[in-house]
Amino acid sequence: xxxxxxxxxxxxxxxxxxxxxxxxxxxxxxxxxxxxxxxxxxxxxxxxxxxxxxxxxxxxxxxxxxxxxxxxxxxxxxxxxxxxxxxxxxxxxxxxxxxxxxxxxxxxxxxxxxxxxxxxxxxxxxxxxxxxxxxxxxxxxxxxxxxxxxxxxxxxxxxxxxxxxxxxxxxxxxxxxxxxxxxxxxxxxxxxxxxxxxxxxxxxxxxxxxxxxxxxxxxxxxxxxx
Amino acid sequence: xxxxxxxxxxxxxxxxxxxxxxxxxxxxxxxxxxxxxxxxxxxxxxxxxxxxxxxxxxxxxxxxxxxxxxxxxxxxxxxxxxxxxxxxxxxxxxxxxxxxxxxxxxxxxxxxxxxxxxxxxxxxxxxxxxxxxxxxxxxxxxxxxxxxxxxxxxxxxxxxxxxxxxxxxxxxxxxxxxxxxxxxxxxxxxxxxxxxxxxxxxxxxxxxxxxxxxxxxxxxxxxxxxxxxxxxxxxxxxxxxxxxxxxxxxxxx
Numbered sequence: 104x105x106x107x108x109x110x111x112x113x114x115x116x117x118x119x120x121x122x123x124x125x126x127x128x129x130x131x132x133x134x135x136x137x138x139x140x141x142x143x144x145x146x147x148x149x150x151x152x153x154x155x156x157x158x159x160x161x162x163x164x165x166x167x168x169x170x171x172x173x174x175x176x177x178x179x180x181x182x183x184x185x186x187x188x189x190x191x192x193x194x195x196x197x198x199x200x201x202x203x204x205x206x207x208x209x210x211x212x213x214x215x216x217x218x219x220x221x222x223x224x225x226x227x228x229x230x231x232x233x234x235x236x237x238x239x240x241x242x243x244x245x246x247x248x249x250x251x252x253x254x255x256x257x258x259x260x261x262x263x264x265x266x267x268x269x270x271x272x273x274x275x276x277x278x279x280x281x282x283x284x285x286x287x288x289x290x291x292x293x294x295x296x297x298x299x300x301x302x303x304x305x306x307x308x309x310x311x312x313x314x315x316x317x318x319x320x321x322x323x324x325x326x327x328x329x
Numbered sequence: 330x331x332x333x334x335x336x337x338x339x340x341x342x343x344x345x346x347x348x349x350x351x352x353x354x355x356x357x358x359x360x361x362x363x364x365x366x367x368x369x370x371x372x373x374x375x376x377x378x379x380x381x382x383x384x385x386x387x388x389x390x391x392x393x394x395x396x397x398x399x400x401x402x403x404x405x406x407x408x409x410x411x412x413x414x415x416x417x418x419x420x421x422x423x424x425x426x427x428x429x430x431x432x433x434x435x436x437x438x439x440x441x442x443x444x445x446x447x448x449x450x451x452x453x454x455x456x457x458x459x460x461x462x463x464x465x466x467x468x469x470x471x472x473x474x475x476x477x478x479x480x481x482x483x484x485x486x487x488x489x490x491x492x493x494x495x496x497x498x499x500x501x502x503x504x505x506x507x508x509x510x511x512x513x514x515x516x517x518x519x520x521x522x523x524x525x526x527x528x529x530x531x532x533x534x535x536x537x538x539x540x541x542x543x544x545x546x547x548x549x550x551x552x553x554x555x556x557x558x559x560x561x562x563x564x565x566x567x568x569x570x571x572x573x574x575x576x577x578x579x580x581x582x
Contacts, residue, residue, distance in 0.1 A: 111508075111548035112538055112575050182548055186506035189440050189547030195343075195354065196433040198503060199407035200557045207552040208505060287551040290565070293573025297566045 112291070114182050119288035121175040126281060126288075126310075128168055133317045140324045145254025146245045152253035153245070156232070176218060183211045206283040206311075213280045220273040227260055228253075261325035270322040278315025282308050332365040335423060339431040340375060342387055345444050348451075352444065356431070364424040368411060369394060369401060371423055389448035394419040396560060399497030403448055404435040409499035409558040417497060417560045437498050439507035440545045454544045455496050455512060462536035463516040465525050484522045491518035493561040500555035500563075506547030511555035513537050514571035515563050521574055531578035538575050 285307035345352030405411035494515035520526025
């Protein structure tokens with residue numbers, strides 16, 4: 104199997120499997136985040152955050168998610184490096200078939216920018232909730248149980264318009280990355296043909312737009328409302 | 330309709346004396362070219378002029394000049410086989426260009442296709458991939474009856490679509506990763522859809538992909554550029570089939 108992991112299709116197979124896994128994670132992430140905008144008291148979001156922090160299944164999935172990210176990132180670097188090596192001499196008059204901004208041509212760049220965003224994002228919330236703590240997280244009582252006030256931490260951050268802007272850009276980048284990544288993942292695992300190719304491409308754009316709009320909506324909501 | 334004559338066009342072409350030597354661009358003026366002239370005929374006209382001037386003519390591959398042999402590998406103004414869709418360079422005509430235009434002509438650029446001289450590249454890598462598994466083993470003997478093995482029309486059509494590949498290398502030249510996936514996918518698909526090809530399907534997919542990787546082609550990132558550049562419009566749906574064939578073979582090991 105080691106030859107499979109380093110073969111061109113094997114490497115891509117790992118990218119697509121981890122990619123689909125990360126998309127399914129983001130779907131849950133976005134759904135829970137949208138609770139921020141449903142209930143201004145923050146109870147609903149705090150309950151959801153508490154559920155995610157205490158549920159044993161989610162606790163198991165957390166390190167798996169980290170592994171998914173690490174594989175997706177390391178393999179992308181490896182693939183990109185190998186692919187650059189396949190064309191040592193560049194064209195004077197480069198490819199004119201795909202536009203310069205096409206996500207398909209810029210997956211590594213988009214992914215790198217998302218990674219920078221991810222690091223900031225982790226330091227904004229996850230590190231504070233898990234390790235360092237924050238005065239804003241002081242316990243609240245929701246439905247008789249005491250829990251972290253995750254809502255206070257999030258809503259406080261989104262009062263800063265620069266962070267709102269950063270999260271909007273992050274949302275757009277993720278949407279662009281997915282608009283290619285989603286159908287590309289299915290193509291790589293072989294689940295595609297003449298008909299499904301069109302359907303998957305259409306679905307990928309829809310998913311990209313939904314995720315971008317969803318993730319942009321939350322900072323926009325806090326920007327306009329508060 | 331009378332042809333329009335292009336009084337002046339400039340051809341900026343890659344000149345490289347040998348595989349090891351350093352190449353450079355040189356710009357030549359070509360005068361009074363009819364728009365009905367094919368691109369390769371225009372290069373012929375330029376070469377005549379270069380020979381009369383005592384210069385080295387531009388070396389380029391060409392054979393059938395009717396879009397079948399797949400020899401005329403030229404990257405013209407950022408397009409493999411030039412700015413026209415679904416044609417090879419030999420089928421490209423000067424009506425696609427305008428008066429006074431500078432046309433940039435480069436060889437295919439890929440580590441697996443080293444330049445031999447000027448526009449000529451060594452595409453032996455494609456032959457090696459084919460030799461690794463792009464065949465069916467058939468016992469020799471009498472000619473079998475045509476209808477012994479029945480094949481559905483859809484399968485026959487799809488196999489034929491894949492078999493339209495002329496191995497010109499435009500997919501590799503266009504792909505930002507210099508990946509040969511569309512070529513290998515076409516060669517695997519043309520046999521995978523037919524019962525005669527199923528017998529060696531697993532061995533074929535593994536051997537051809539391993540050879541492709543070994544020869545220094547890049548990996549597929551599904552940009553779809555190859556499909557747009559392919560003079561025979563081979564669909565990237567065949568790449569999905571190759572992935573499926575390869576993964577099935579690997580997982581059943």
